[in-house]
Amino acid sequence: MFELNSDSALAELIEDTQNENELFALADKVRREMYGDEVYVRGIQDSKRRGRRQKL
Secondary structure, eight states: OOOSSSSSHHHHHHHHHHHHHHHHHHHHHHHHHHHHHHHHHHHHHHHHHSSOOOOO
């Protein structure tokens, strides 16, 4: 388990998480603009049908 030893470590973790969420949101927006919602949703549905990814 990850332990935080200071308030500054917690603040850094929160900032990193927010930055990560912003990057995923921007990437999602770009994918939808490039490929459209239908292609994006179909890809998700196809991956669910195949089941979980196998570890390499």
